[in-house]
Amino acid sequence: MTEIVAQPMSIEAFALFGDVIDCAGDPDKIINQGKCGRYHDRAVMDFSDGHAGISLFRAEPRSFPYTLELLERHPYGSQAFVPMSEHGFLVIVAPDVGGKPGTPLAFLTEPGQAINFHRGTWHGVLTPLHAPGLFAVVDRIGDGANLEEVWLDQPVTITAPPS
Amino acid sequence: MTEIVAQPMSIEAFALFGDVIDCAGDPDKIINQGKCGRYHDRAVMDFSDGHAGISLFRAEPRSFPYTLELLERHPYGSQAFVPMSEHGFLVIVAPDVGGKPGTPLAFLTEPGQAINFHRGTWHGVLTPLHAPGLFAVVDRIGDGANLEEVWLDQPVTITAPPS
Numbered sequence: 001m002t003e004i005v006a007q008p009m010s011i012e013a014f015a016l017f018g019d020v021i022d023c024a025g026d027p028d029k030i031i032n033q034g035k036c037g038r039y040h041d042r043a044v045m046d047f048s049d050g051h052a053g054i055s056l057f058r059a060e061p062r063s064f065p066y067t068l069e070l071l072e073r074h075p076y077g078s079q080a081f082v083p084m085s086e087h088g089f090l091v092i093v094a095p096d097v098g099g100k101p102g103t104p105l106a107f108l109t110e111p112g113q114a115i116n117f118h119r120g121t122w123h124g125v126l127t128p129l130h131a132p133g134l135f136a137v138v139d140r141i142g143d144g145a146n147l148e149e150v151w152l153d154q155p156v157t158i159t160a161p162p163s
Numbered sequence: 164m165t166e167i168v169a170q171p172m173s174i175e176a177f178a179l180f181g182d183v184i185d186c187a188g189d190p191d192k193i194i195n196q197g198k199c200g201r202y203h204d205r206a207v208m209d210f211s212d213g214h215a216g217i218s219l220f221r222a223e224p225r226s227f228p229y230t231l232e233l234l235e236r237h238p239y240g241s242q243a244f245v246p247m248s249e250h251g252f253l254v255i256v257a258p259d260v261g262g263k264p265g266t267p268l269a270f271l272t273e274p275g276q277a278i279n280f281h282r283g284t285w286h287g288v289l290t291p292l293h294a295p296g297l298f299a300v301v302d303r304i305g306d307g308a309n310l311e312e313v314w315l316d317q318p319v320t321i322t323a324p325p326s
Binding site for chain 1: 184185186190191194195196198199200201202203204205206208210214215216217218219220221222223233243245246247248249275277279288289295296297299300301304
């Protein structure tokens with residue numbers, strides 16, 4: 001079975017797949033009489049012929065080693081995951097190789113980071129590592145079959161990043 | 164000085180102003196081989212001639228009693244606040260009375276609740292009550308003056324809900 005080591009989330013390494021939404025750098029604007037920093041418009045969202053919606057996902061926490069069997073993508077829209085807790089979570093993506101997912105990569109976010117998968121990016125299902133596993137999801141609301149799933153011929157084992 | 168007691172967040176009482184985004188009721192869909200519940204499309208978003216964006220707000224935590232001096236509204240778009248922590252926060256809104264804010268109401272959310280102000284709703288600035296005061300904000304990205312502010316003639320004191 002293929003084994004992949006999760007790596008700490010990196011804006012650069014993740015850029016091919018999506019956006020890391022965090023407070024890196026200075027705020028773009030200070031608002032509310034100096035009491036709030038705005039880190040402005042940090043994700044490339046695309047809902048094609050649909051529109052943006054906010055849903056909540058409550059997922060069962062997983063643990064390392066994690067067995068990856070399925071990758072999916074949404075051809076008609078981006079999908080952002082915002083953790084409603086102060087825990088990092090596991091993010092799995094894969095490049096597209098001729099319409100199928102290539103070798104996956106796994107990232108472990110820091111607390112305080114959300115992520116956004118660009119439209120059509122192959123990714124694993126939501127994998128929190130801690131309770132409550134609660135996320136706000138900003139994705140496309142609209143008609144049509146906005147889900148493609150691929151079961152892997154061989155499961156991939158994702159192991160924890162070196163501590 | 165007028166004093167207002169914050170009330171526990173109520174979907175019904177808040178409905179005139181916006182949406183409570185939480186996991187009330189059964190999930191609309193079970194996904195990911197039974198491991199995740201999707202609470203689908205829980206906010207009425209409206210970005211007029213702009214589009215949806217995700218920004219992060221990092222705000223200084225406040226405490227009770229809180230002195231409200233300013234209300235604001237966004238004429239061209241809704242604005243959702245998703246706490247990236249497991250803490251409730253203070254939400255202040257006011258009805259519109261002839262183009263100015265009327266008597267404000269204050270709500271204290273439960274952990275695990277996000278909120279969405281409908282387009283044009285008078286509201287107070289972001290008021291977390293706990294560190295880290297970190298929120299994902301889904302609001303309108305676009306041109307034009309999307310902010311109206313009104314300083315109150317008399318500040319309003321918001322006190323904690325009865326425990």
